[in-house]
Amino acid sequence: MGSTGYRLQVLDITALPQLLELDRRCYGGHWGEQGYRAELERPTSTVIGAVVEPGDRGEKTSPTPTLVGFGILWRIEEEAHIISLAVDPDHRRRGLGRRILEELLTQARAAGCCWATLEVRASNHAAIRLYESAGFQLLGRRKGYYNNGEDGLVYWKKPI
Numbered sequence: 001m002g003s004t005g006y007r008l009q010v011l012d013i014t015a016l017p018q019l020l021e022l023d024r025r026c027y028g029g030h031w032g033e034q035g036y037r038a039e040l041e042r043p044t045s046t047v048i049g050a051v052v053e054p055g056d057r058g059e060k061t062s063p064t065p066t067l068v069g070f071g072i073l074w075r076i077e078e079e080a081h082i083i084s085l086a087v088d089p090d091h092r093r094r095g096l097g098r099r100i101l102e103e104l105l106t107q108a109r110a111a112g113c114c115w116a117t118l119e120v121r122a123s124n125h126a127a128i129r130l131y132e133s134a135g136f137q138l139l140g141r142r143k144g145y146y147n148n149g150e151d152g153l154v155y156w157k158k159p160i
């Protein structure tokens with residue numbers, strides 16, 4: 001199955017409860033309410049969501065569109081920082097992560113950004129394959145960057 005049937009949209013504060021639930025499903029509770037609220041309200045952040053409409057893709061029980069993926073972008077002058085990208089486990093490998101990433105880059109370009117950067121755990125092979133296939137290049141490694149001592153890989157893409 002491809003990623004048709006999903007709609008991408010810029011999220012606003014009304015998406016906060018669904019974002020928290022999706023964070024829990026994707027990251028096991030990475031950020032709390034304050035963190036996502038800040039991203040949804042900060043003028044230099046963009047939060048893109050992927051939703052599935054009621055009745056599509058088996059989501060027949062929900063009366064409202066269901067959030068199944070999201071990505072967050074920070075714009076710092078000419079730099080675009082991709083700071084989060086996640087897709088619900090039940091909706092992975094359908095091209096949705098790639099679509100959200102492309103939309104974040106489109107939004108960054110439209111806002112005048114020239115290049116993009118992100119950081120990923122060295123063990124996150126799925127995300128690394130996605131980023132490399134989208135043209136991101138390895139810039140460097142931050143030794144023991146994460147809480148569990150894991151290295152962080154820094155990627156960048158220029159132009160975007």
Ligand SMILES: CC(C)(COP(=O)(O)OP(=O)(O)OC[C@H]1O[C@@H](n2cnc3c(N)ncnc32)[C@H](O)[C@@H]1OP(=O)(O)O)[C@@H](O)C(=O)NCCC(=O)NCCS
Nearest residue numbers: 085086087092093094095096097098119120126127129130
């Ligand atoms: C990384 C993530 C966002 C990918 O989402 P997705 O919707 O499944 O990705 P896509 O279907 O668009 O896949 C795009 C490409 O990524 C790579 N990829 C995705 N999942 C993969 C997996 N499990 N194993 C290997 N490669 C994978 C493939 O190259 C894939 O292209 P292909 O399907 O043509 O082979 C998703 O796995 C996720 O939410 N992971 C948990 C959160 C996370 O780690 N986010 C990244 C933080 S930096």
